Amino acid sequence: MANLKEMRLRIVSVKSTQQVTRAMKMVSAAKLRKAQDAIIQIRPYAEKLHEILVNLVNQNGAADFENKYAEHKEVKKILLVAITSNRGLCGGFNANVVKKVEELLLTKYSHYFQNGMVDVLAIGKKGADVFKAKNIPISGTIHQLYEGLQYSSAEKVAQDLMNSFETGEYDHIDLVYNQFKNAAVQKLIVEPFLPVEIKVEKPSHDDAHHYFSDYIFEPDVNEIMGTVIPKSLKIQFFKAILDSVASEHGARMTAMHKATDNASELVRALNLQYNKARQSAITGELLEIVSGANALKGS
């Protein structure tokens, strides 16, 4: 009964795969929680920073401040920062980022791309691999960022990006990443990073007291702007990375959940098939015995 044995082995192997995917799902769920906590942790900082920025602009008017990061230059060279993950098995998570970058290169930035004026920086191994496989030239990869992710390491990368903008190496920088909505939903977005747009929404009547403007500025407004803007850029970058990490775990959790479900379905179908084969084998054996006995009786 080689066939029955083969099927038994198959069932065992599917079951052990299911165990692996189930474990991976659990691990992702735990990591997702941690990643979500990190997002919540930076929220007070980010909100306060934004509030200070709004206060500064409100009191002094957005028009008359100058900052090297807010300068709109003639766009000659563009950098796309594609934030992906270091590990796979997370559904369409990485492929979506790569697809979006490809789409941008062929539509919005096609003119620049044809002249070789678009660089792609891949953060995360998986993205870099796919870009290579698709023959999309990348100017660099950064993948050590995710090992024990900290603000200080993300800050360094953000500072490098800001420096390359300042020196005029790039005149426009976009971030492409998965924004975290909830465990099951990620939203792929393209976010302009540099130059800075300072959005000042008119404070609604309810929080008018939040934004009253009678501050003493030390040393002076421009100096404060000069420290607050780089900070808010770094926070923006750090938040993008954190969002991407949380999305990655969310995507992996969903993918592994589906894989576990599929495995159960497969085990069910295989078991049915196995039992049918087993029963027909038994029926066959019984027939043999009975007909053997009959033959003996007849003689």
Added chain:
Amino acid sequence: MYLEIITPEKKLFAGETDLVKLPGTNGSFEVLMNHAPAISTLSEGKIKVKEPNGNIIFFEIQGGVVEIKSNNIVILVDSSGLV
């Protein structure tokens, strides 16, 4: 007055204080009750915090921004350690 010291990764301190001494860019300064609203940048140095029970805590910072408003002080620092 209520003081909060926040880094991007966590809240270092939140609570009532009597006195806060800060390493401003233009020199060190102290904040007491009913300080006028102000926003200032901070340079590398130590933050000294005096709690109502007389406890004194120091935080070492690399730089940051402080906002003082109606007896609420919020200090945003990049990275810091307790001393």
